[in-house]
Amino acid sequence: MPGVTSRAESAAATRRALIEAAAELLDLGGLDAVTLRAVGARAGVTRGAPYTHFADKESLLIEIGTRAWERLADQSAALRANTGMSSADKLGSLVTAFLDLGRRQPHLYRLMYSNPAGDPTAMARAAQRSQDEFLAIVADLVGEQNARRYGALLIGTVNGITGMEVSNQLADPKWGVKAEELVNTLIDMIANVNQRADKG
Amino acid sequence: MPGVTSRAESAAATRRALIEAAAELLDLGGLDAVTLRAVGARAGVTRGAPYTHFADKESLLIEIGTRAWERLADQSAALRANTGMSSADKLGSLVTAFLDLGRRQPHLYRLMYSNPAGDPTAMARAAQRSQDEFLAIVADLVGEQNARRYGALLIGTVNGITGMEVSNQLADPKWGVKAEELVNTLIDMIANVNQRADKG
DNA sequence: AGGTTCGGATGACATTGTCAAGTCAGTCGG
């Protein structure tokens, strides 16, 4: 038997520690606080260590964003599999999860949308998977035909409203509305339109 | 009479040149391309010159974002004053302007929403003025009472949809819808709801 | 004219991302 911790194990642990350290620094001090030196120090290694596990700093950040998207996608999938819940409630639950993410981890939220226009990164692919899960739940609510149209509208709206939350724009008392209310207003409108279409 | 170009005039010209150079670099190469040295070179001065006109690099960027928001606000104000146009058309026109901005200048668009959570910058104030103008047009469409609710919903949705455009997410053929369609769908729904409320 | 003011230039410095070279412990074939 090799050492209690094999080399591969300790390397994997370091990789995990680096990701965690970077994510913590991001939450605490924003993107500017995430320097490779600080990440290394927090993970108990030196500034060069990240280059063993990641091509460059951006790759490390993308890994963090990817994981966040995957958590959301998993959450959606679990929710969709839940049989004791209405589609509308599932949708509301997801929206809340999204808003909470933006509120609790605004820097992470920004990172998740900092997609370069060029090639699709791993993060972009994870984001798409998350959207597909979301879309499936919307389809349960409004039917397959309308899913794309209203799914895109809903996703866009949730992003936008959360974005306003993140940049503190909705906090302005002039609006007098909460983010959840706004999204629920839209969900209601969509459900209504769809209901009328069903009857027609 | 002092020289053909007074010192104050040339200083103001330099300031303008710096802002323009920075904005061009932003459009061309993204935020990473905006280094003070590059900005100075493009404006015909050296790296230290910006510090005569701006406290730091961030202030220069904020100035660019502020100007962009002000252009939008002015555009909205002009539109609102136009008497030969329906409120719905005004709204559609504004939405188009917004989407075009995101499509043509994605880096600038991102900058406009990169608001720090803390104190309200000049950019944040300009953004608010722009939103107020938008809100006024929405109020013409749905009435003063509903303006806040639906205005916030619309602004959030436009932001979100544009954001999806900017990060190339709507380009995915799986959606099969265009950004304008989505927003128009929402505008129609809002107009309908309001119409029914009027009759009730 | 002579002093003053201020826009801009220059030198210097700390921080940071990145890489080449070196070090050392775990691993494996014999």
Added chain:
DNA sequence: CCGACTGACTTGACAATGTCATCCGAACCT
């Protein structure tokens, strides 16, 4: 059991960048 090897990590070095203290010179005022 031992020597070679592999690969994770460290260290030294470098270039780019934001920022500031200092300096220069031309426009400005009296």
